[in-house]
Amino acid sequence: MIEHDDSARLLDTIGQALKRGKSLSIHGHGSKAHYVSTSSGERLETSDHCGVLEYRPDELTISVRAGTPIRVIEQILANENQMLACDPPQFDGLGTIGGAAACGLSGPGRPWYGNFRDAVLGIEVVNGHGERLKFGGTVMKNVAGFDVSRLFIGSLGVLGLILSVNLRVQPRPQIEKSIEIAADADSARRVIRQSIGTSTPITATSYYDGNLQLRLSGIESSIEAAQASMQDAREIDNDCWIRLRDHTHPFFKDKRDLRFAWPNRGSPWVYEGSAARLIEWSGGQVWFNGASNLVDLDQSTELSQPFDRTKAMNGGESKYTRRLRQAFDPNRIFNADLNV
Amino acid sequence: MSLDFCIEMLKSTLARECVLTDVAATTPYETDGLTAYRQVPPVVVLPRDTKEVQAVLRICHETGVPVVTRGAGTGLSGGALPLANGVLLVLTKMNQILKINQEGCTATVQPGVTNLAISQAVENLGLYYAPDPSSQIACSIGGNVAENSGGVHCLKYGLTLHNVLGLKVQTIEGDELVLGGDCYESPGLDLLPLIVGSEGMLGVVTEITVKLLPIPPHKEVVLGAFDDVEAAGTCVATIIAQGIVPAGLEMMDSLAIQAAEDFAHAGYPRDAETILLCEVDGTDEQVEAESTVVKTLMRELGATNIQSATATAERDRLWQGRKAAFPAVGRISPDYYCMDGTIPRRHLGRILGEIARLSKKHDLRVANVFHAGDGNLHPLILYDASDADQLHRAERLGVEILELCVKAGGTVTGEHGVGVEKLDPMCTQFSDAELEQFFRLKRAFDTSGLMNPGKAIPTLAHCGEIKGMHVHGGKLPFPELERF
């Protein structure tokens, strides 16, 4: 694996931009170019700033430079029988850890493993003053100072450049099995609800086209017990979760009218409309494809606004978001045209 | 405008019983859990709902009077220490559970609800709220959010941050921030982690939506006694490295064991140098498999005594001593000073050795009872506050312990917060530029510096004094900026 400290060049470019009053557009692998639009300004490429700074399997922590491909990190962790404690997408098999941090997206394991923010222990950034700053650390519990490291997750690079992140990692489950059950929405919902009460070792769910898919992770005896309790379940390939995470699942084939929502769990199951629907996260995230009007969803339990997940939010920024940008990057040198 | 005018306005806006100015009524609020610091507040307000909180903040903003928020006042770093010239905003009257969503496994509550009350309210649904600070019968969920509190079960289930889904926050400028909610994610910059752990410096938390978890069907507590601290430290690191994440993994040293046994009679082996308490939970099969590995590791690493318990009463007995450890230590010394540094687990044995050395050097006893699985140390420094020299030595010893933690790659506070107490060691942990960034961030929420001023982040001038170095030519960087 390539190890390279490109921070001197990055800091120098930032310093130059500051001096000349220019702005910079931060780029990783471009795997999420469909999600974040490109800001104007000189390109600041992070992918040469890569490599593992420290990996401590015994501490369940890894520190990596922002340009390191997620795929490479996964491989290194797998060698020690460990994995990331979150599930960021790697569209087209690409994606740097810095890009994943800046976008903060989550895959199918989100409710069980947490999101990227939950896995972050510390960060090193360059702010809009050109200062290199460290927040958080490598220990699990740390409440010294404001939690700036987690503020950066999902910030789309508007607060500053992420140089490296320290992440919590987790042991790989002894066994991972995926099963599929033919079910209508009601019974799918019931299976999931029952499994909550019985500590069934579920780590991902998806419901699409009359099929409920579940990922079971844990020790063999637990999984066997869970499998035995689910009649008519047939075993399927674990790769289905990667397809779902990276949007190569057939549902995502035509992305024109793709919308998604994070509903209050419970409501997405009741839907009479015509759009194709895929429900993840035990009902915590729902995707619709092919509907122009999505408001016919059950509103009774505070369903969140459906968002267009194919794009990062591009609405008006709140007063405090604007002020925070000002606090970190007063001259707007980073991703100036983006709104978060 | 004066404090007097502010108090007048508060009195004319809120009900009479919600504004206290009589010294007899305000004195109970002079200190939080860090009793070495005291300040009787000139006025205490007890709002009953969010509207009243907003009214108090508006009055403080208009009159330029600073405000300190207080939950139950169990904080151990002086975060809720009143100001001589400010308002103390106490949230204990806001103690309603607003909504329980069984299918979504969430509860929405007011900030004055105690931590334990949430779990009690959902117990009949087979659910509970996971973070469990030892103070859980008393501390408020609002205070937990403000401190990002931890507890015995945070090793597996995360800190307050990982268990809070939504917040409503009132800013001093009169805005309500609605962050997150009843669902997993929300769009926009994620301000929630910024508010969690912000020690009342950015806004007042008035509503909290927490994640609830199903009560695990099976649990087992394993006690391992060691006659070597180093071996117990290794055992902790090995359990985790084996791929087991116990629900809790706690450690007590011999001084703490003696004190706890005298007080709680949990049946701990008194002759042990150290004990480990390890709880595993989950399905029957999982508990069986994990506890077997834990016991085997303990045996291999030289445990002299291993006990285990699966029945509720027996498990409670084993936890009893740990849970009563702080008050138990309180009985063997007139005062104790609780530290809260965190270190990477692999250094546990070494740092405990170093602490023992420092304890001898300063001639003060130190009892250790702590969250070993997280590497979160709680050395309890025993001293007598009526002896000025002992107090001074206790503070020196505390600072040296925290410096050890930072040097080992850790932090000066794992869960108790900085407050007024750890301003000095913050200067060791952060650079001037980092501290300045914290202030800029604070000003984004609190331009006039009225929210809990003087806490949590040391000024550069303060750090300059601490480090005994003079800021360049007597000038601070950014002299135009206000310091608070």
Ligand SMILES: Cc1cc2nc3c(=O)[nH]c(=O)nc-3n(C[C@H](O)[C@H](O)[C@H](O)COP(=O)(O)OP(=O)(O)OC[C@H]3O[C@@H](n4cnc5c(N)ncnc54)[C@H](O)[C@@H]3O)c2cc1C
């Ligand atoms: C015996 C004992 C054991 C303890 N054990 C643990 C433990 O195991 N783990 C742990 O983490 N802590 C522990 N603590 C510390 C303490 O209980 C926690 O920090 C707790 O979260 C504080 O809650 P509180 O309601 O008492 O807050 P307070 O002490 O009243 O306030 C703490 C801070 O939060 C701010 N604040 C309070 N409420 C709000 C609000 N609604 N909005 C904005 N700011 C607010 C205050 O300004 C202050 O800065 C222990 C304390 C004691 C005395």
